[in-house]
Amino acid sequence: MAGVSLKCGDCGALLRSVEEAQQHAELTSHSNFSESTEAVLNLVCSSCGKPCRSKTLVFDDFEISFRCLSIQESDLHTKRTGHPEFVDKTSEAAKPINLESPNPTNAADGAPMDVDASGSGQSEEMVVPEVDKKLLEELEGMEFSTARATRALHCSGNTSLEAAVNWIVEHENDPDIDEMPMVPANSKNEPPKPSLTEEEKKMKLQELRERARKKKEEEERRMEREKEKERIRIGKELLEAKRIEEENERKRLIALRKAEKEEERRALEKVRKKLEEDKSTLPVKPVTKAEQMRECLRSLKKTHMNEDARVKKAFQTLFTYAGNVVKNPDEEKYRKIRLSNQAFQERVGGLKGGIEFLELCGFEKSADGEFLFMPRDKVDIVVLNTAGKELQSAIENPHFGVL
Incomplete structure (x- = not known):
């Protein structure tokens, strides 16, 4: 098959004539050309009929020289006009290539000259x-x-x-x-x-401008929709990332609180076991008068733990009994208490531990069991002062008897 194009051996560009090959060589300094049976692509736009080639020579608007650029003209045309459909007429346009130089040298001065279509050698x-x-x-x-x-x-x-x-x-x-x-x-x-006419010209120009404006506005709206979609997508991703981060933080805090509670439970259990061991190995046995009084008051409060007001009144009454004896040790009326007295029973006698505390202070039951009496020779100011201190501590300490 006869050659229908010239192919550049350096870059692979297909050229339709010797003239194009010469221009290509001037622009690129490529010199290796050969005949090829591969035709130059010829795509024709279905909408406007513009021919497009796969590779072409174009001007570089930003430099004074030419450059050989491999450009998909069909893609460029579609981008500019929006016409996507092309008809391939490569085979129809393919013709055997003429290898004669289009610019023969003038014998007189050695300068190239143009030839006309008939090949007569005269410039056109x-x-x-x-x-x-x-x-x-x-x-x-x-x-x-x-x-x-x-x-x-x-x-x-x-x-x-x-x-x-x-x-x-x-x-x-x-x-x-x-x-x-x-x-x-x-x-x-x-x-x-x-x-x-002048009027028709203005109308046509206005129509073309309006069409271009609408096309531009439609493109701007499309771009704005794309931007909005992207913005929404990014927003959703950020919200989801924040939700996951907050969920992980919540789980971490729950696990931390659970670990703290477990640690606290183990510590309390350890203390409780230690106390039980201490109770079993070291039984509580008050050895001093003060300890006996303190334990008696604790027992009284624990026994009547739901009667705080009555317990507090009992402590105050006992404090008054001990104080009267300390202030008036020689007066019998302060050293003698009738057990059947209603006020005494309501304040002290009716509470378990009340009479026991008075006995620790030095009071004794009479033979007939009607009175609590402290003989003058058995008045011990030190013991009574100790009783006063223990009662004052029990009254002022809100946690007395609880721990």
């Missing part, structure tokens, strides 16, 4: 294509440059203002859009079409 004059002057003026009136307006009219078939403006909107990012187009001098131009 290139001129600006003829376009509808009125349409050109109308486009210039819309503040388009002369080169851009001329190229738009020529490429859109020189048919109408709307077609030219549509072409400009679609190709506004083309690198050569503001370069004046050139065509062979002997090429034929289509006859100019009648131009629109």
Whole structure:
């Protein structure tokens, strides 16, 4: 099969003619070219008919030189226009490549010269294509440059203002859009079409601007929706992360409190066992008068633990009995208590331990059992003072008898 393209052995670019190969070599300094049976891709947009190639030479707007860039023109076209459908006409457009140089050297001065379509070796004059002057003026009136307006009219078939403006909107990012187009001098131009009226021109321009505005607003709304979705997604992720963190902290605190309670329970159990061991090995046996009095008062309070007011009154009454004897040791009336006295029974005699405490202070029951009496010779001020201290401690200490 005859070659239908030239392939660069250095970068793999497919080129449709010797002229393109020369331009490629000038731009890249590549020199290894060979015939290839692989045709240059020719995709045609189903919506607007624009041809697209897989690889092409483009201008670099930001540098003064050219660069050979591998660009998917179909993807770029879809991005600019939103046209996704293309028809593959590669096989229809493929033609055997002409390997003759398009720029033969002039024998006289060694300079290259152009050849015409017939291959006669004579240079072909290139001129600006003829376009509808009125349409050109109308486009210039819309503040388009002369080169851009001329190229738009020529490429859109020189048919109408709307077609030219549509072409400009679609190709506004083309690198050569503001370069004046050139065509062979002997090429034929289509006859100019009648131009629109001034009113029609304004309406068409307004329509195109409105269409572009709506398209831009729709794109902005779409982007805003995407941003909002992303914001909601991130917000949900943050809330879920916070919830998990709080749940883990709650579980940690519960486990910590549980461990503390368990430790406290073990400590109390240890103390309780220790106390029980002490009780079993060291029985409580008061050895002094003060200890006996203190134990008697504890027993009284524990026995009547639900009668705090009555117990407190009993302690105060006992304190009064002991104090009267200390102050008046010679007076018998302070050393003698009738057991059947109703006030005595209500305050001291009716409580278990009350009479026992008086006996520890030195009181004795009479032979007939009617009185508690302390003989004068048995009045012990030290014992009575000790009783007063123990009673005062029992009265003032709210935890007396509890521990």
